[in-house]
Amino acid sequence: MFRSQLYVPSNNEKMIRKTETINADMFIFDLEDAVPDNEKNKARELLNSLLPQLNLKATVCIRINPLYSKEFAHDILFVNKNDKIECLVVPKAEIDLSFLYKLTSKELLPLIETAKGLLRIEDVVRSEGVLGISWGAADLADSLRADVKAVEGSEYIRLKIITTARVYGITPTDKVYFDVKNLEGFRKECEMAKSFGFDGKQVIHPEQVKIANEIFSPSKEEIEWAKRVIEEYEKAKVSGKGAITVDGKLVDAVHYRIAKRLLESELS
Numbered sequence: 001m002f003r004s005q006l007y008v009p010s011n012n013e014k015m016i017r018k019t020e021t022i023n024a025d026m027f028i029f030d031l032e033d034a035v036p037d038n039e040k041n042k043a044r045e046l047l048n049s050l051l052p053q054l055n056l057k058a059t060v061c062i063r064i065n066p067l068y069s070k071e072f073a074h075d076i077l078f079v080n081k082n083d084k085i086e087c088l089v090v091p092k093a094e095i096d097l098s099f100l101y102k103l104t105s106k107e108l109l110p111l112i113e114t115a116k117g118l119l120r121i122e123d124v125v126r127s128e129g130v131l132g133i134s135w136g137a138a139d140l141a142d143s144l145r146a147d148v149k150a151v152e153g154s155e156y157i158r159l160k161i162i163t164t165a166r167v168y169g170i171t172p173t174d175k176v177y178f179d180v181k182n183l184e185g186f187r188k189e190c191e192m193a194k195s196f197g198f199d200g201k202q203v204i205h206p207e208q209v210k211i212a213n214e215i216f217s218p219s220k221e222e223i224e225w226a227k228r229v230i231e232e233y234e235k236a237k238v239s240g241k242g243a244i245t246v247d248g249k250l251v252d253a254v255h256y257r258i259a260k261r262l263l264e265s266e267l268s
């Protein structure tokens with residue numbers, strides 16, 4: 001499971017090297033918006049030389065440039081030369097991406113960040129090789145001509161992403177939180193995203209990684225609750241009962257299933 005997916009600007013040697021000391025579940029070496037046009041070649045060259053040297057346990061991804069950009073073809077040639085790259089983050093995804101999987105054999109993590117992408121999210125997610133989905137608030141706000149703050153807080157978008165991800169059995173990850181210094185605000189947004197059903201958060205700073213890993217792991221209280229529910233429910237079942245109370249709250253088959261899933265996710 002990807003609790004934390006850290007973006008790293010690929011033209012920044014120091015930050016690329018720093019990943020060896022950061023406990024993220026996924027690194028996304030960015031070739032898109034964190035890298036200015038005149039640095040894109042340098043960024044690819046830097047990754048070419050540094051990726052083989054790095055000892056990373058986490059999943060290694062590259063955020064490529066948009067499909068219709070001039071840089072896209074260069075990105076694909078670069079990606080196809082690198083065995084260390086496991087997955088491509090696809091910005092501004094709007095169409096069936098199966099061709100990209102066929103072209104590269106890399107798994108795909110599309111970003112929904114345009115009006116068209118949001119409307120056609122199922123075309124995107126149904127593509128071959130998609131392992132997860134995330135979304136971007138600033139580009140989406142730009143595309144919708146909306147206010148970034150309004151888009152960031154949208155329940156509609158989150159439900160749409162989560163629902164689609166669960167239908168197609170891929171992992172949903174919530175968007176980046178831009179206010180890097182505001183760790184309390186970040187923590188709150190992680191909690192909100194978790195309550196919506198997201199499996200993790202895209203992040204931009206090492207401090208955010210720690211918080212996302214904590215929030216998107218089952219808490220001690222959740223594990224204790226799950227163990228009690230399983231124990232009490234299984235006891236009750238033997239005596240022919242399907243509905244009981246635990247701590248004064250109803251527990252039936254659905255709560256039992258939730259408790260089982262929670263414990264399984266802790267083990268995975």
Ligand code: COA
Nearest residue numbers: 007008009014015016018019030033034176180204205206
């Ligand atoms: N990846 C790897 N290392 C990072 C990092 C990242 N995303 N963000 C910060 N660091 C490192 C810094 O290099 C610094 O290392 P040091 O202690 O060895 O000097 C340390 O973590 C602390 O960083 P800090 O000084 O607090 O942040 P900063 O001012 O250097 O950088 C940002 C702040 C926002 C510019 C930076 O976090 C960043 O570039 N994030 C990613 C942005 C991005 O990729 N955007 C595209 C997707 S939205």
Ligand code: MG
Nearest residue numbers: 091113136139
């Ligand atoms: Mg974007």
